[in-house]
Amino acid sequence: MRLSSLAIISTTFGLAAGLSLIGAGFAVKAIEDGSELGVRRALDDRGLHWAEVHADGLQVFLTGTAPTEAIRFNALSAAGGVVDAARVIDKMTVRDSAKLQAPRFSIEILRNDGGISLIGLVPASTDRAELMAKIRPLAANGKVTDLLETADYPVPDAWDDTLDYAIRALKSLPRSKVSVAAGAVEIRAMSNSADDKRKLEADLNRTAPDDLDLTLNISAPRPVITPFTLRFLIDENGPRFDACSAEDEDARTRIIAAAEKAGMTGKPNCVIGLGVPSPNWADAVETALTALTELGQGSVTFSDADVTLVAAEGTAQGQFDRVVGELENALPDVFALHSVLPKPEKKDAATDVPEFTATLSPEGLVQLRGRLTDELTRTAAETFAKARFGTAVIHTAARLDDSLPDSWGLRVLTALDGLSRLSNGYVMVTPALITLSGKTGNPDASAEIARLFANQLGEKERFDLSVDYVEALDPVASIPTPEECEARIGEILKTRKINFEPGSDKPDQEAAAILDDIAEILKQCGEIRMEVGGHTDSQGREEMNQALSQRRAQAVLNALRERKVLTSSFTAKGFGEEQPIADNETEEGRDANRRIEFKLIRPEPTPEPETTLESIAQSAQEAATEQAIDPADAAAEGGSNDE
Structure with a gap:
């Protein structure tokens, strides 16, 4: 009996213990599931989908790779808001900071x-x-x-x-x-x-x-234009500006629009400057250009507030009077109009029309011919020409004629001054007209000459200009590009070679002429970045060849400096035998490999970043994760970093 009672009691306690263990297991499982589910929901609510959650008893483990340290702390905060922070075990890692994008320098x-x-x-x-x-x-x-x-x-x-x-x-x-x-x-x-x-x-x-x-x-500061000049003409070649001035962009736009209505094509050079005689300048110019268009041919010249309208020879008197009358009434106050209707010249063979001519050749030679008033005027013309063109290039073959008008000397000197603004050309002075034509590398030359003539000769004088801009004569536009400089030097070195004395870095006698020609090209090129490269054949030790090629390249650079070439942006580099262009097994090949080369220094091209589907997906994931951080969390992150 006593054994049976002990067995019953033991069995009862055993069953109770088993049931307790089973109940505890279910409780722990319920806690694990509840904790894991709650933390997962908190992480998902904040967009932290990269974090993994695993519960083991009362402990909650967080794993995964966080984009930044701040986002890792955000995940810890989310988990700590669901379960006791002491139960959260951090097993997360942070993405390598070296992969972060560099700042913009x-x-x-x-x-x-x-x-x-x-x-x-x-x-x-x-x-x-x-x-x-x-x-x-x-x-x-x-x-x-x-x-x-x-x-x-x-x-x-x-x-x-x-x-x-x-x-x-x-x-x-x-x-x-x-x-x-x-x-x-x-x-x-x-x-x-x-x-x-x-x-x-x-x-x-x-x-x-x-x-x-x-x-x-x-x-650039606006130039002071004195006098404020505009000259527009219509002839057999069509409408064009010899000079154009405006006080601002709006006035220039209106003036060009009026010229286009008159039939002008192309884009004129209309200078914006200071010195306009009236705020109604654009109104006056528009009105005058409209009047000239009605006449069909002729010219209109503004010199400050003085306006000169010259009709073409043969214009009907009635039409001329009507147009001039309407223009006089339409011009704004301040502007004064002087109108000219040239009378047909009588074709009389016995008529002797005096003239003075000056010719400027492309080589810079100047010839003065025709008539001058007296010895004093001839001396003045020669002295003025020498001052403008140079003392050694003047040839005078002008005779004296005391019957010429009193203004002849002033008109001759003004004509020579205008001719000096050209690279080459011709000017002729007659009692009724000054005619100037030629070529120039200055795009503003026509306007400058028109301004000069209008200022010096007065409103009643007539002049005709035909000035062509030639880009090749422009000291700015004609500067060769760095690529053109490299190519021109390359053409020289294709047929002529810079040689050195055997085993030496001293250029031989024939190299001097080649270096002279290269120096002339480089002087035209200005400051460019260029490498002077020295090369040798493969005979001898490699170290010696490299050193010799370096000395030869430097010798060429020094020779260019002696010829006044700007070489501050040049470098000399010896390549030795590393870059052969021919077979070193033959004499001809070795001779070709011993050379000097000129090459532009160009920056290395910047590689484009590689774009793949993985990189696009990763960028999108990072952007979405960072956007999920709310302001409160951002403040918490800042506090964490400070600690």
Whole structure:
């Protein structure tokens, strides 16, 4: 009996213990499932789908790779809001910070009479001392304000070449703002005149690397135009401007529109300047051009407020009177009209029309022929011509005639002054007309000559201009591009070779003439980046060949410097026997391999980032994750980082 009672009691306690264990297991499972489900929902609500949740008893494990440390802390906060934070076990990792995108490096360079300031962010590897050494000589009194910050990220592609170009450009920009980013430069600057602006823009574009995104905003002060001149004519060649002036963009647009109504084609050079005699300038010009269009042919000239309308020979008197009368009444106050209807010249063979002519040849020779008033006028004409054209190029064959008009001397000197504005041409002075024609490399020459004649001769004098702009004569537009310079030097070296004395870096006697020709090309090219490369054959030790090629390249560079070539942007590099162009097993091949080459220094092209489906999906996932952070969490993240 006693054993049976013990067995019953033991069995009862065993069953109770088993039932307790089963109940505890179900309770733990319920807690695990509840915790895991609650944390998963909290993470999903915040868009943190990358995090994985696993519950083991009372502990909740978080795994996965967080995009940033802040987002990892956000996941911990989400889990801690569901279960006790002490139960959350952090097994998460953070994506490698080296894969984060580098900041945008850029520099703003401000230069004025007070010095130079640098503001921006540059790579930590930038040699600040070297940068200052390049910029300080350009600053007034050497004053440079360095406000640059640094960041320890890789140097962007094209950064060094871009910064180098910006510093070289800064040399010719005393008042400027230069914005530099990798592969892009924006320049805002002021020039002293319109001519300086043209030359500056041409130089900056010509010396820029091929793949540089260059933006230029060069301004020039408006010129003071004295007298304020406009000349428009219609002849057998059609309508055109000899000179055009306007006080602002609106006036220029209206004047050009009036000329186009008269039949003019093409884009005229209408200068915006200071000195307009009346705020109604555009009104007066529009009215005068309309009147000239009604006449059909002739010219209208504005010299400040004086307006001269010259009709074509043969215009009907009635039509001329009507048009002139309407124009006189329509012109705004201040403007005074002088009208001319030339009378047909009598064709009498016995009539002797005096004339004076001057010819300027393309070689610069000047011949003075025809008639002059007296010895004093002839001396004045010769002296004036020598001052304008040079003392050694004047040939005078003009005779004296005391019957010429009193204004003859002034008209001759004015005609010579106009001819001096051309590269070559011809001018003829008669009692009724001054005719000038020729070619020039100055796009504003016609306007300048018209302004000169109108100012010196007065409103009643007639003149006819036929001035052609030739780009090849323009000292700015005719500057060859760097590629053209490289090609022209290459053509010389195809047929003529720079040789050296055997085993030496001294050019032989025949090389001097070749270097002279190359120097003349480079002087026309201005400042370009070029590499002078030396090459040898394969005979001898490799180290000796490399050293010899370096000395020869440097010798050529020194020879160009002796010939006054700007070589500050040139480099000399010896390649030794590394780059043969022919077979070193033959004498002809070895001779071809011993050479000097000129090559432009071009920046390395910037590779395009590879775009794949995986990279697109990853970027989209990161953007969605970052957008899921609410402001409260962002504040919490900031506090975490501070700790």
